Amino acid sequence: MPAHLYVHVPFCRLKCSYCDFFSVPVEDAEGVEAVLAGIEEEILEWGRARLSGILDTVYVGGGTPTIIGPGVIRILESVRTSLPARTDGEVTVEANPDSATARLVEALAAAGVTRVSLGVQSFDDEIIGLLGRLHTVEEAHVAARAVCDAGLDLAIDLMCGVPGQSLRSWHCTLEEGIETGAKHVSVYPLALEDGTPLAVAVGAGLVSSPDSDAAADMMLLAEDVLGAAGFERYEVANYAVPGHESRHNTAYWTGESYIGVGPAAHGMLDPETAGASGVRTGVGTDVARVRYSNASDIEEWLQGAGRDVETLSKAEVAREDVMLGLRLARGVGARIVAAAGLEEQLRQLEAEGLVELAGGGVKQRWRTTTRGWLLGNEVFRRVWLPDQ
Amino acid sequence: MTEPRLIRNFSIIAHIDHGKSTLADRVLELTHTVYGRDMKDQVLDTMDIERERGITIKAQAVRVMYDADDGETYQLNLIDTPGHVDFTYEVSRSLQACEGALLVVDAGQGVEAQTVANAQLAMNAHLGVIPLINKIDLPQADAERVSHEIEEALTIPGEEAILTSGKTGAGVRDALEAVVRRVPPPQGDSDAPLRALIFDSYFDPYRGVVGLIRVVDGHIAKGMKLRMMATGVTTEAEEVGVRRPANQPVEGLGVGEVGYLITGLKDPALVRVGDTVTLAKRGSEEPLPGYREVKPMVFTGMFPIDGDQYPDLREALDKLRLNDAALVFEPESSHALGFGFRVGFLGLLHLEVVKERLEREFGLDLLATAPSVEYHVRKTNGETIVVQSPQDMPDVGSIDRIEEPFLRAMILVPPDYVGAVMELAEGRRATFKDMQYLSKTTVELHYDIPLGELIMDFFDQLKSRTRGYASLDYEYIGYRESQLVKLDILLAGKPIDALSFIVHKDKAYYRGKTLSEKLREIIPRQFFEVPIQAAIGGRVIARETVRAKRKDVLAKCYGGDVSRKRKLLEKQKAGKKRMKAVGNVEVPQEAFMAILKVDE
Numbered sequence: 011m012p013a014h015l016y017v018h019v020p021f022c023r024l025k026c027s028y029c030d031f032f033s034v035p036v037e038d039a040e041g042v043e044a045v046l047a048g049i050e051e052e053i054l055e056w057g058r059a060r061l062s063g064i065l066d067t068v069y070v071g072g073g074t075p076t077i078i079g080p081g082v083i084r085i086l087e088s089v090r091t092s093l094p095a096r097t098d099g100e101v102t103v104e105a106n107p108d109s110a111t112a113r114l115v116e117a118l119a120a121a122g123v124t125r126v127s128l129g130v131q132s133f134d135d136e137i138i139g140l141l142g143r144l145h146t147v148e149e150a151h152v153a154a155r156a157v158c159d160a161g162l163d164l165a166i167d168l169m170c171g172v173p174g175q176s177l178r179s180w181h182c183t184l185e186e187g188i189e190t191g192a193k194h195v196s197v198y199p200l201a202l203e204d205g206t207p208l209a210v211a212v213g214a215g216l217v218s219s220p221d222s223d224a225a226a227d228m229m230l231l232a233e234d235v236l237g238a239a240g241f242e243r244y245e246v247a248n249y250a251v252p253g254h255e256s257r258h259n260t261a262y263w264t265g266e267s268y269i270g271v272g273p274a275a276h277g278m279l280d281p282e283t284a285g286a287s288g289v290r291t292g293v294g295t296d297v298a299r300v301r302y303s304n305a306s307d308i309e310e311w312l313q314g315a316g317r318d319v320e321t322l323s324k325a326e327v328a329r330e331d332v333m334l335g336l337r338l339a340r341g342v343g344a345r346i347v348a349a350a351g352l353e354e355q356l357r358q359l360e361a362e363g364l365v366e367l368a369g370g371g372v373k374q375r376w377r378t379t380t381r382g383w384l385l386g387n388e389v390f391r392r393v394w395l396p397d398q
Numbered sequence: 399m400t401e402p403r404l405i406r407n408f409s410i411i412a413h414i415d416h417g418k419s420t421l422a423d424r425v426l427e428l429t430h431t432v433y434g435r436d437m438k439d440q441v442l443d444t445m446d447i448e449r450e451r452g453i454t455i456k457a458q459a460v461r462v463m464y465d466a467d468d469g470e471t472y473q474l475n476l477i478d479t480p481g482h483v484d485f486t487y488e489v490s491r492s493l494q495a496c497e498g499a500l501l502v503v504d505a506g507q508g509v510e511a512q513t514v515a516n517a518q519l520a521m522n523a524h525l526g527v528i529p530l531i532n533k534i535d536l537p538q539a540d541a542e543r544v545s546h547e548i549e550e551a552l553t554i555p556g557e558e559a560i561l562t563s564g565k566t567g568a569g570v571r572d573a574l575e576a577v578v579r580r581v582p583p584p585q586g587d588s589d590a591p592l593r594a595l596i597f598d599s600y601f602d603p604y605r606g607v608v609g610l611i612r613v614v615d616g617h618i619a620k621g622m623k624l625r626m627m628a629t630g631v632t633t634e635a636e637e638v639g640v641r642r643p644a645n646q647p648v649e650g651l652g653v654g655e656v657g658y659l660i661t662g663l664k665d666p667a668l669v670r671v672g673d674t675v676t677l678a679k680r681g682s683e684e685p686l687p688g689y690r691e692v693k694p695m696v697f698t699g700m701f702p703i704d705g706d707q708y709p710d711l712r713e714a715l716d717k718l719r720l721n722d723a724a725l726v727f728e729p730e731s732s733h734a735l736g737f738g739f740r741v742g743f744l745g746l747l748h749l750e751v752v753k754e755r756l757e758r759e760f761g762l763d764l765l766a767t768a769p770s771v772e773y774h775v776r777k778t779n780g781e782t783i784v785v786q787s788p789q790d791m792p793d794v795g796s797i798d799r800i801e802e803p804f805l806r807a808m809i810l811v812p813p814d815y816v817g818a819v820m821e822l823a824e825g826r827r828a829t830f831k832d833m834q835y836l837s838k839t840t841v842e843l844h845y846d847i848p849l850g851e852l853i854m855d856f857f858d859q860l861k862s863r864t865r866g867y868a869s870l871d872y873e874y875i876g877y878r879e880s881q882l883v884k885l886d887i888l889l890a891g892k893p894i895d896a897l898s899f900i901v902h903k904d905k906a907y908y909r910g911k912t913l914s915e916k917l918r919e920i921i922p923r924q925f926f927e928v929p930i931q932a933a934i935g936g937r938v939i940a941r942e943t944v945r946a947k948r949k950d951v952l953a954k955c956y957g958g959d960v961s962r963k964r965k966l967l968e969k970q971k972a973g974k975k976r977m978k979a980v981g982n983v984e985v986p987q988e989a990f991m992a993i994l995k996v997d998e
Contacts, residue, residue: 276958386951
């Protein structure tokens with residue numbers, strides 16, 4: 011049974027120029043109330059069905075959960091009363107600097123939150139502006155201090171490869187990020203998603219297109235600068251002071267199942283739980299994993315309709331596990347690779363310098379090299395689609 | 399059978415886009431051959447490609463009955479001809495089946511190179527040529543100027559021209575009256591043994607090869623035993639008929655009549671355009687003049703992107719050949735591209751049309767290599783070999799000399815662009831022959847030019863440098879010696895045979911360098927560095943590098959991203975399928991055509 015829960019809060023003050031996640035602007039209190047009630051109801055259903063395991067992690071993401079302020083507390087309260095949870099669980103809430111006030115952060119801490127992931131993105135006001143974000147560098151520092159002062163684990167997101175971003179600006183952002191007291195830093199190269207305002211602006215020639223060589227340099231610089239400050243790169247995009255890795259995200263990369271609640275939320279279940287919960291109604295013979303996503307339309311979701319369900323066969327699950335495992339610094343066990351029938355592919359990738367074999371005997375593991383991480387799509391494609 | 403005095407056989411000839419097919423539509427309507435509800439634009443252009451591109455590829459023959467002003471009803475046989483220089487031989491055969499021609503000239507565009515070339519073909523065939531100044535409904539129509547051009551360029555009195563509009567139908571009846579009055583009736587000996595000209599053929603999956611014929615002497619009827627004089631094959635007339643425009647069987651066809659002949663023969667090679675049909679016994683000894691084998695001039699390698707489609711490609715080519723005797727092909731294998739075919743064409747349009755039909759009608763994904771011509775290589779040991787593919791070119795050391803096909807090109811252009819044409823021609827190794835002013839607005843230039851240069855994007859260049867005003871026609875004049883070398887392209891150190899090409903020695907450096915630069919732009923960055931080299935006989939003359947891709951990763955991968963990410967990888971892989979993996983380098987299709995876009 012799933013021991014992880016993801017709750018999607020689909021509200022933002024304004025959508026960032028690069029973002030294609032599902033969110034809507036907060037328009038009125040009734041709209042928010044309807045969604046909150048729907049989330050509470052969905053949590054309650056999982057509780058009644060007794061299909062949740064003892065929760066190890068809870069992650070409230072979005073959107074911008076903090077924009078609904080006390081609403082987040084209500085969600086956490088509903089989880090606490092409806093679902094079983096470990097006492098030493100990891101409870102993360104995503105926040106934006108402009109809505110993570112000291113008062114709210116303290117309230118979150120009181121409601122059992124252990125970790126706040128702050129969407130800082132940059133400590134350069136020009137870059138923040140280009141990304142269409144509504145906060146300032148100063149606000150980011152204030153919010154970060156509030157999180158640390160409340161005794162919570164601070165995680166920040168930083169973005170590189172932004173058009174107009176210099177290596178120098180990126181270096182400063184990394185240094186300032188370390189100074190916030192964050193124990194966890196995610197580094198994302200900007201990806202242009204179809205249909206986002208930024209992609210449109212690049213298409214129209216108003217903004218230069220992100221340069222992948224510059225992004226590569228910035229990703230390498232991040233490894234150096236964060237490494238010198240005691241952060242370890244434990245996943246392609248994630249750095250943490252040892253002991254502060256995200257348990258929730260690690261579950262995603264290690265094939266553990268999780269419940270997704272809220273509009274556009276994704277979940278992944280074992281076939282039995284999927285069947286018992288009604289997520290999967292059809293009967294397939296070779297189904298080893300069920301992934302679902304709730305409707306990304308609030309009305310549809312409220313009516314319990316429009317859920318997308320994808321089933322993976324045993325062989326697909328094996329390949330998916332290797333693909334995800336290669337995102338992690340610790341890599342994936344050689345026996346798992348062999349069982350997935352991917353040894354030949356990995357040998358070939360090894361010859362090309364994209365992966366390496368570490369450890370010996372039963373502890374032998376395949377790991378992605380730094381270069382392999384930069385060219386991750388090449389590695390992941392050949393693992394996911396091996397018959398090329 | 400109609401008496402010859404009431405028969406008129408004529409064709410409509412024109413430069414592309416001057417409105418030939420639309421005019422033919424009006425003729426069909428005016429003579430009640432096709433009624434409104436069956437009327438679709440360009441009735442005689444039956445292939446999708448013909449309709450879409452507005453070109454006629456296959457000749458067509460349709461019989462219409464026309465009630466003339468003199469009170470008689472005439473049998474008019476309208477033979478629609480291809481309007482492109484690639485199909486000049488078909489045009490000349492169609493003209494052989496006629497006594498007259500309507501020469502269509504666009505009232506805005508005026509006389510163009512193909513107008514002149516087609517008019518000359520018609521006049522050489524002793525046809526009565528009736529000029530039509532068409533599209534007079536257009537605002538830019540200038541009948542006076544065009545009439546003057548007709549006089550200058552075609553030596554036909556301008557006042558003989560009839561003003562028409564295929565769009566509104568204006569003047570179409572006048573044109574048919576002119577056909578009746580000015581085109582002579584067919585001459586022929588009805589008592590002589592049968593002689594009928596095959597001026598086109600097509601393949602019917604149920605009936606076999608259908609020949610379009612014109613009876614010159616004698617008559618032909620169902621059940622007759624026949625002989626094809628060039629191929630020597632004997633057969634029987636299974637069905638004889640006329641096209642209105644659907645096939646309509648008749649008892650027989652007499653002197654001067656035009657129709658179709660079904661013999662049951664399945665192999666188009668036995669029913670050849672230009673051949674003479676006679677009786678199997680006591681037939682004619684004298685074939686009709688002008689038959690020749692159609693020789694392909696331009697060759698390209700065609701390879702299925704997915705190697706599994708090779709048998710499908712063979713089958714598709716076999717099928718197309720049934721309708722296109724000019725299409726020749728033989729298997730070719732390339733280290734870079736695997737198994738495919740070397741396909742010969744009449745010209746570039748023919749090539750494009752065939753490739754498009756293969757892809758559209760047969761659902762094939764094809765990669766075509768840059769077109770090449772047939773070289774005659776005299777070796778030092780006295781042997782002569784024919785090379786249709788650059789990869790077959792022997793070692794430099796064993797070559798005494800190389801000859802390549804030359805054309806006499808005729809270019810018609812407004813005087814302001816003569817300089818631009820000369821500049822282009824000089825860059826393409828063309829030799830200037832002469833130049834004359836046809837009118838204040840049109841200059842005619844003649845050049846001798848290697849076919850190998852003409853197929854290198856020459857026509858597009860000509861059009862773009864003259865803002866679309868120039869027109870071009872050409873005829874084959876023979877083989878001449880040239881200083882040619884084979885240029886090889888190496889990717890990641892390996893020679894890629896499909897990228898090799900033959901080039902004049904003085905241009906080798908320039909083309910090698912620009913092609914390398916072009917390839918650097920076309921070949922996407924791979925995750926390793928790809929050197930591109932151009933070499934002649936092992937000596938590298940240019941080098942470029944596709945830098946290695948350093949970053950290609952979407953770093954965010956959380957709950958919902960996993961599925962999205964997998965789908966993205968699948969999409970990426972599908973994208974790669976459209977490329978050809980040459981060794982371990984992914985090469986997009988356009989790379990194999992890049993040489994055509996190397997500008998002077």
